[in-house]
Amino acid sequence: TNELFRKSDKLKVVGQLAAAVAHEIRNPLTALKGFIKLIHTSGTAINPEYFKIIQDELSRIELISSELLVLAKPQAGRIHSLELQEVLEQTIVLLSTQAIMSNIEIVMEVRAGTTTVRGDSTQLKQIFVNLLKNAIEAMHGGGTILVALDLEDAYVRVRIQDEGCGMPEDIVQRLGEPFYTTKEKGTGLGFMVTKRIIEAHQGHLQIRSVQGQGTTIDVFFPSVQ
Numbered sequence: 001t002n003e004l005f006r007k008s009d010k011l012k013v014v015g016q017l018a019a020a021v022a023h024e025i026r027n028p029l030t031a032l033k034g035f036i037k038l039i040h041t042s043g044t045a046i047n048p049e050y051f052k053i054i055q056d057e058l059s060r061i062e063l064i065s066s067e068l069l070v071l072a073k074p075q076a077g078r079i080h081s082l083e084l085q086e087v088l089e090q091t092i093v094l095l096s097t098q099a100i101m102s103n104i105e106i107v108m109e110v111r112a113g114t115t116t117v118r119g120d121s122t123q124l125k126q127i128f129v130n131l132l133k134n135a136i137e138a139m140h141g142g143g144t145i146l147v148a149l150d151l152e153d154a155y156v157r158v159r160i161q162d163e164g165c166g167m168p169e170d171i172v173q174r175l176g177e178p179f180y181t182t183k184e185k186g187t188g189l190g191f192m193v194t195k196r197i198i199e200a201h202q203g204h205l206q207i208r209s210v211q212g213q214g215t216t217i218d219v220f221f222p223s224v225q
């Protein structure tokens with residue numbers, strides 16, 4: 001019965017998410033249909049602006065699908081013991097170009113003797129891509145992002161500390177809500193995906209944010225000795 005409750009809860013969440021995704025994808029699709037009809041009927045003189053809009057709408061659908069895809073990937077057989085330090089180093093390399101272009105330095109500090117956890121490295125990387133991207137996007141004037149690895153009790157703690165715009169409490173409360181974004185080109189999926197992957201790894205997270213000063217996000221994963 002408890003099991004059944006959980007199942008129907010899950011179905012409810014899946015249903016809500018599916019509805020939200022369908023809604024978000026239908027908007028750009030409707031726009032695309034409209035423009036294609038317009039091009040079809042407008043004969044030779046096609047406004048080049050249309051192609052820009054079509055490209056933007058297609059990119060949006062592509063981005064939404066790719067952000068959600070990581071949730072759909074099967075997990076069985078993908079769970080291994082791995083060094084979180086290595087996963088983070090690889091993620092930082094992945095984002096280095098974006099950081100440099102934004103005048104941001106990502107500094108890593110490893111204070112944990114061991115950073116072994118069990119997990120799916122692709123999904124774990126996705127967590128840090130999402131969090132670091134948010135940090136970069138919050139730091140409009142450049143600065144430093146600190147990535148620190150520590151051991152805390154039975155957990156490996158990954159701290160990501162930015163010097164960005166920070167968030168008021170009501171936004172912190174809404175983090176993880178699908179499609180909640182304050183960015184013009186945001187999807188509002190990053191945090192939801194991040195939270196789910198962390199939960200799937202028996203981890204948890206803590207958020208502290210001060211407007212105008214920055215945000216610190218601590219992610220905890222059960223440590224494997």
Ligand code: ADP
Nearest residue numbers: 134135138181182183186187188189190191215
């Ligand atoms: P997106 O990045 O596409 O907007 P997210 O789910 O990653 O979606 O984040 C949701 C919102 O949370 C962002 O639009 C932003 O307002 C806020 N946010 C997340 N991380 C940070 C951060 N490090 N600093 C300031 N605001 C943040």
Ligand code: MG
Nearest residue numbers: 130133134190
């Ligand atoms: Mg994001």
